Amino acid sequence: MITQLTECVFAIDVPLPGNPLRNLNSFLIKGENRNLLIDTGFNMPECHEAIMNGLSEIGVNINSTDIFLTHLHSDHVGLAPAIASPESKIFMSRVDFELFSRFTDPNYFKEVDDIFLSLGLSKEELMDNKSVNPAMIYLPSTSAEYETIEDGRIFDLGTCRLECILTPGHTPGHMCLYDPDNKILFSGDHVLFGISPNITSWINMTDSLGAYLDSLKKIRELDVERTFSSHRTIEGDLKKRVDELLAHHHERLNEAEKSVKQRKSATVYEIASDMTWSIRAKDWESFPVAQKWFAIGEAHSHLEYLKTREVLKSEIKDGLIYYMPA
Ligand SMILES: [Zn+2]
Structure with a gap:
């Protein structure tokens, strides 16, 4: 199921069967030459079907679409390698990629277990x-090339400009995308409207909650009219929600x-x-x-x-x- 949010922004409803999060809101932004897909779902058939159907309903081709991952969690990155075409770039923040690339290393999970x-x-x-x-189950099955990005990187899609904003907390390298001209924020899992994002401990971060609260205050200062989040309720009032969180x-x-x-x-x-x-x-x-x-x-x-x-x-x-x- 798709929802058109602006002239060039669409939400694709991706089910997460058996998961308390229920769904992922994946976003497709139509560009002049290339489109950008924000987040993908678990590496499971139900998510794959929803994304592919969504893209064809919108009328875009994966060959002309790049993928931006807000953070390393498998309900966001899981499907990226499976749906990417050889022409698609997959973007993730450098900070999250450094952790994510350790997920295939058994020592990483031993450290987390300890x-x-x-x-x-x-x-x-x-x-x-x-x-x-x-x-741990629905991680990407195949290895893929990821292009790592830093805070402040701009994606110019021709139809809109998106700025990457590093918002550590939910994960060490979580990123939001901000369109200052249209005053739109894609908040990922940093701000959710139906539930409060999980804040946990990370092996490379000592005060993740402190970082999260700082990132909430940082995002609250942005000039935003519409905020689109990754799970359940798509859209809500940013400042009100930040204050509640x-x-x-x-x-x-x-x-x-x-x-x-x-x-x-x-x-x-x-x-x-x-x-x-x-x-x-x-x-x-x-x-x-x-x-x-x-x-x-x-x-x-x-x-x-x-x-x-x-x-x-x-x-x-x-x-x-x-x-x-x-
Ligand atoms: Zn997450």
Whole structure:
């Protein structure tokens, strides 16, 4: 299904079967000579079909279309190599590409596993997660050439000019695209209208939540009339949503801090079990393991934010990280 948003901007509704995100809004911008497709979906048949049908409904050919990936998550990059034609360029920020290119290295996932074990996830939960976590299953199947881009890079499509804006937080190298002439922002997963973007810990980033909140404030300053986001509700009010997301994270920070103060010393697993999550499960124990994994990463980013600002401190005992009041 496609939705025409402006004369040259279309949204393609890409289903994400079995995933709580439900769908990806992929965007096609018609250019004078070449078009730009923003994000692609998981490497799975349902996404492939939706993108190809969408492109033909819009009446564009993949041979004259390049692909821009807002960030390294597999619901955005997964399908890119499978749909790209030999003439298509695939763009990704250098920062995310450097991490993404390590996804084929078993040592990378071992490092990530070790972090999650230190946060209190059990070995059994970690193994269960590997078999169900879509982030790990629907990665691109073939290797492809990616062209890495830096903050400030301009894409001139003839019909519009798009500026790449680095917005670290959701991933270390997440990028939004901004069309200053038409006051349009493609916000990727940086700002979502139906849900709050997941902020987690990364092996190459110490304070991802701090970076995310700074990136929200940066984007709030832009002169924007229309904002198009990657999941569920396509369009919304940027400044209002940024304010809601800032307030949301300050509430979560308060919750995390309160949990640590009550428990005096606790693992991230324990603190995450005290926090409020918008997941349909009767209690923390019955959370699906992939959701526990996301919740623990999210709790960790909040605890590291508080530690960076000397509200909390941490200590490692028997391979587990414990947080306590500073
Ligand atoms: Zn994402």
